Amino acid sequence: xxxxxxxxxxxxxxxxxxxxxxxxxxxxxxxxxxxxxxxxxxxxxxxxxxxxxxxxxxxxxxxxxxxxxxxxxxxxxxxxxxxxxxxxxxxxxxxxxxxxxxxxxxxxxxxxxxxxxxxxxxxxxxxxxxxxxxxxxxxxxxxxxxxxxxxxxxxxxxxxxxxxxxxxxxxxxxxxxxxxxxxxxxxxxxxxxxxxxxxxxxxxxxxxxxxxxxxxxxxxxxxxxxxx
Numbered sequence: 001x002x003x004x005x006x007x008x009x010x011x012x013x014x015x016x017x018x019x020x021x022x023x024x025x026x027x028x029x030x031x032x033x034x035x036x037x038x039x040x041x042x043x044x045x046x047x048x049x050x051x052x053x054x055x056x057x058x059x060x061x062x063x064x065x066x067x068x069x070x071x072x073x074x075x076x077x078x079x080x081x082x083x084x085x086x087x088x089x090x091x092x093x094x095x096x097x098x099x100x101x102x103x104x105x106x107x108x109x110x111x112x113x114x115x116x117x118x119x120x121x122x123x124x125x126x127x128x129x130x131x132x133x134x135x136x137x138x139x140x141x142x143x144x145x146x147x148x149x150x151x152x153x154x155x156x157x158x159x160x161x162x163x164x165x166x167x168x169x170x171x172x173x174x175x176x177x178x179x180x181x182x183x184x185x186x187x188x189x190x191x192x193x194x195x196x197x198x199x200x201x202x203x204x205x206x207x208x209x210x211x212x213x214x215x216x217x218x219x220x221x222x223x224x225x226x227x228x
Contacts, residue, residue, distance in 0.1 A: 021051035042102040046179040061149035080153035092132040101131040130168040169193040
């Protein structure tokens with residue numbers, strides 16, 4: 001679920017949309033229409049020391065206890081029914097290493113016929129997804145990897161016709177609680193998003209090739225293909 005995303009806007013727009021502090025360092029963000037597991041994805045974090053900043057993290061959380069800095073199973077998604085207890089994610093959760101994973105949209109394959117669809121907000125604002133992050137460090141070298149995962153939950157009635165799972169989308173007024181900037185219960189934010197402001201449309205199967213790039217990947221497969 002949600003294993004391919006796209007981020008196509010420049011860093012300056014990410015900076016403004018996510019209300020990063022003025023001094024937040026710019027990142028070398030490259031347009032990516034087919035971002036896959038282990039590639040760099042945008043993640044926003046916040047702390048009392050640094051304020052709200054954005055970083056590029058490896059997509060697919062690598063826990064600190066990993067011996068080789070990689071996992072034998074996919075960790076780009078963390079299910080809402082296990083992120084607090086599963087060994088891979090629980091340390092990040094307990095330590096408060098929460099982030100917002102920022103994308104322009106993503107792709108989903110309808111289980112019934114494997115038809116790929118592109119999804120995005122109707123107004124095309126960035127999607128901010130509840131995430132967790134972690135730092136892995138090699139024991140015998142200075143190598144380190146900062147990685148993240150996005151939380152998923154049951155799809156809403158609006159989203160369920162496409163897939164039974166969906167990312168945990170967060171509205172802007174919920175960002176401060178998730179990032180620890182304001183008091184509140186972040187776990188209460190992990191819930192299904194109604195999705196009535198999300199559109200999806202069929203796209204070509206070229207997106208299934210992780211080497212494929214370009215805006216044509218998100219174009220409807222026919223001029224008459226309507227938005228759902």
